[in-house]
Amino acid sequence: xxxxxxxxxxxxxxxxxxxxxxxxxxxxxxxxxxxxxxxxxxxxxxxxxxxxxxxxxxxxxxxxxxxxxxxxxxxxxxxxxxxxxxxxxxxxxxxxxxxxxxxxxxxxxxxxxxxxxxxxxxxxxxxxxxxxxxxxxxxxxxxxxxxxxxxxxxxxxxxxxxxxxxxxxxxxxxxxxxxxxxxxxxxxxxxxxxxxxxxxxxxxxxxxxxxxxxxxxxxxxxxxxxxxxxxx
Amino acid sequence: xxxxxxxxxxxxxxxxxxxxxxxxxxxxxxxxxxxxxxxxxxxxxxxxxxxxxxxxxxxxxxxxxxxxxxxxxxxxxxxxxxxxxxxxxxxxxxxxxxxxxxxxxxxxxxxxxxxxxxxxxxxxxxxxxxxxxxxxxxxxxxxxxxxxxxxxxxxxxxxxxxxxxxxxxxxxxxxxxxxxxxxxxxxxxxxxxxxxxxxxxxxxxxxxxxxxxxxxxxxxxxxxxxxxxxxx
Numbered sequence: 001x002x003x004x005x006x007x008x009x010x011x012x013x014x015x016x017x018x019x020x021x022x023x024x025x026x027x028x029x030x031x032x033x034x035x036x037x038x039x040x041x042x043x044x045x046x047x048x049x050x051x052x053x054x055x056x057x058x059x060x061x062x063x064x065x066x067x068x069x070x071x072x073x074x075x076x077x078x079x080x081x082x083x084x085x086x087x088x089x090x091x092x093x094x095x096x097x098x099x100x101x102x103x104x105x106x107x108x109x110x111x112x113x114x115x116x117x118x119x120x121x122x123x124x125x126x127x128x129x130x131x132x133x134x135x136x137x138x139x140x141x142x143x144x145x146x147x148x149x150x151x152x153x154x155x156x157x158x159x160x161x162x163x164x165x166x167x168x169x170x171x172x173x174x175x176x177x178x179x180x181x182x183x184x185x186x187x188x189x190x191x192x193x194x195x196x197x198x199x200x201x202x203x204x205x206x207x208x209x210x211x212x213x214x215x216x217x218x219x220x221x222x223x224x225x226x227x228x229x230x231x232x
Numbered sequence: 233x234x235x236x237x238x239x240x241x242x243x244x245x246x247x248x249x250x251x252x253x254x255x256x257x258x259x260x261x262x263x264x265x266x267x268x269x270x271x272x273x274x275x276x277x278x279x280x281x282x283x284x285x286x287x288x289x290x291x292x293x294x295x296x297x298x299x300x301x302x303x304x305x306x307x308x309x310x311x312x313x314x315x316x317x318x319x320x321x322x323x324x325x326x327x328x329x330x331x332x333x334x335x336x337x338x339x340x341x342x343x344x345x346x347x348x349x350x351x352x353x354x355x356x357x358x359x360x361x362x363x364x365x366x367x368x369x370x371x372x373x374x375x376x377x378x379x380x381x382x383x384x385x386x387x388x389x390x391x392x393x394x395x396x397x398x399x400x401x402x403x404x405x406x407x408x409x410x411x412x413x414x415x416x417x418x419x420x421x422x423x424x425x426x427x428x429x430x431x432x433x434x435x436x437x438x439x440x441x442x443x444x445x446x447x448x449x450x451x452x453x454x455x456x457x458x459x460x461x462x463x464x
Contacts, residue, residue, distance in 0.1 A: 132382075137373065138446050140394040140420040142366065142435075150364075150433045153394075153424045154386070162372040162385075188372040192385045201382045203374075208449045214370050217440045217457070224456030225449070 003048040003100045004122065006041050006165070007092030010034055010062075010108030011055040011081035016215050022055070023213055024108050029226050033213060034062075035070045036111030036226075042074050044118040047104065049075040051095055053088040056080050086186050086193075090177045096170065102126070104167040105190050109213040112225055117207060118165055124204045125167035132167075132191045133206030134160035163206045166190050172199060235280040235332045236354065238273050238397070239324030242266050242294075242340030243287040243313030248447050254287070255445055256340050261458045265445060266294075267302045268343030268458075274306050276350040279336065281307040283327055285320040288312050318418050318425075322409045328402065334358070336399040337422050341445040344457055349439060350397055356436045357399035364399075364423045365438030366392035395438045398422050404431060 010024045017023045024034040034052075041047045050072070054062050062078045079095050081088030089105055096103060102125050106113065117133060124131035137159040143152040166189065168176075176193035180186070187193050191201045209225050211218055242256045249255045256266035266284075273279045282304070286294050294310045311327050313320030321337055328335060334357050338345065349365060356363035369391040375384040398421065400408075408425035412418070419425050423433045441457050443450055 134374065138444070140424070141369065141373065142392050142394050142423070144390045144392060144435055146390070148435045150423065150427055150435065153419070153421075153427060156420060158376045158378070160374050160376060162374050187385070188388060189385075191374070191382060192372070195382055195385060203376055203380045203382065208447055212370070215440055220456050220460050221453045224452050224459075227456075228452050 004046055004102050004104065005049045005051055005096050005100055006047050006104040006106055007051045007053060007089055007096070008037060008041070008106055008108050009053045009081060009085050009088040009092065011053055011088045012085060012109065013055070017213070018216055022058070026219065028111060028219070028222055031070070032066065033111050034066060034108050037106065037108050037113075038066070038070070038072045038076075040111075040113050040115055040118060041106070042072055044115040046119055046122040047074070050077070051092045052076055052078050053081040053092045054078055084186060086177070086180065089190060090181065093174055093177055098170065100170050102167055103170045103173055104165050106164040106166075107212055110164055110210055111213070112207070112222060113165060113210045114207065117210065121165045121167045121204050124202055125169070128200065128202040129169045129172060130167075130191065130194050130199055130201040131204050132189070132201060133163040133165055133210065134203045135163065135206045135208050137161055160203055162189055162191065163210050163212070164189070168194060172197070236278055236334050236336065237281045237283055237328055237332055238279050238336040238338055239283045239285060239321055239328070240269060240273070240338055240340050241285045241313060241317050241320040241324065243285055243320045244317060244341065245287070249445070250448055254290070258451065260343060260451070260454055261462075263302070264298065265343050266298060266340050269338065269340050269345075270298070270302070270304045270308075272343075272345050272347055272350060273338070274304055276347040278351055278354040279306070282309070283324040284308055284310050285313040285324045286310055316418060318409070318412065321422060322413065325406055325409060330402070332402050334399055335402045335405055336397050338396040338398075339444055342396055342442055343445070344439070344454060345395075345397060345442045346439065349442065353397045353399050353436050356434055357401070360432065360434040361401045361404060362399075362423065362426050362431055362433040363436050364421070364433060365395040365397055365442065366435040367395065367438045367440050369393055392435055394421055394423065395442050395444070396421070400426060404429070
């Protein structure tokens with residue numbers, strides 16, 4: 001079986017969380033957020049190894065208190081990230097050898113993904129070369145001017161909330177990141193960099209539950225979803 | 233004090249809920265969804281009366297089992313709705329006399345709004361004539377072609393997830409609905425009909441918690457949010 005690494009950016013400061021602790025270390029059901037995320041990939045047979053990207057100074061904490069303490073046994077390297085999420089993914093990419101055909105990226109702060117979703121995205125990338133999880137937008141989405149007046153209601157047809165995991169041909173993602181850095185372009189996800197190259201990216205049906213922990217109410221939601229899963 | 237009615241469309245079948253019971257009657261913390269919603273407006277001092285729009289045949293159930301049984305004492309009329317949400321709001325509007333200056337609309341399936349949010353929207357409509365609750369979009373939003381390939385990543389600046397409550401000058405909303413009906417236009421919310429008239433609509437900061445119950449995972453989330461509120 002080929003190597004198929006996952007890059008997990010986990011350097012974000014989570015300013016919108018109103019919490020001084022790195023949001024990766026907040027406890028969900030008694031276990032740090034990042035451990036939930038790592039266990040998804042520990043369980044996902046298709047993933048061969050993990051590249052965990054952390055904030056400068058947190059490397060040892062991740063190695064000892066997270067990976068070793070919580071017995072993440074899949075080969076895992078901890079690398080130092082950059083200022084923005086995109087810089088961190090780039091750091092991760094720099095640590096992956098070119099003999100890998102594919103690479104996956106998954107937010108450290110999405111602890112509610114599943115090994116099954118990882119498998120679906122991995123399957124699709126082998127067909128299309130670029131595949132990302134997403135769910136149809138439920139809400140009405142509008143744009144405003146700087147004063148908060150509505151300028152546009154977006155037609156909801158074929159509009160998706162994009163999630164991770166996202167998977168790409170390694171060469172393609174490296175090229176996309178180099179290109180974006182050269183031009184000073186920052187995207188909110190990796191697919192955006194690929195799209196700029198004109199490469200097709202396929203959406204794979206994700207899970208509404210697979211939220212990114214961003215604001216304090218997200219923690220309540222995540223606790224509830226985990227509790228429900230356990231009680232099944 | 234002027235009359236300020238709220239129209240609550242509650243006729244939706246909730247097909248995405250995978251449940252044969254009308255989603256308004258699903259129990260949250262032991263109480264039907266719609267009762268939670270009605271209690272928000274029972275508590276909101278600014279609202280004078282309630283126009284509850286139900287599916288044909290459900291009128292008596294609402295009157296007896298909901299309004300009377302759960303002691304909704306604010307003046308409430310139950311009217312019969314139409315096929316789409318927009319038709320139901322129109323039914324509600326037809327039951328409001330022209331001496332009201334403003335009207336509010338709130339989804340029956342948004343039981344997590346608060347009286348404080350209702351007050352904020354009511355305050356803003358008195359200034360701008362049209363005000364809707366919304367929260368900044370957190371996710372990356374993309375559009376796909378019919379085959380599921382991404383065609384566009386929407387710039388996230390000033391993009392909002394729109395909620396209810398929404399409030400408008402009554403005359404303006406009536407005109408917007410008549411215009412939409414004449415042209416066969418259906419919008420996903422009332423603001424969309426107003427926007428078509430070229431009228432400015434202002435966004436009022438809503439609450440991330442104020443979700444619309446659409447899919448089964450939303451029920452788990454709503455339960456968790458209510459439990460958390462009670463434990464405060």
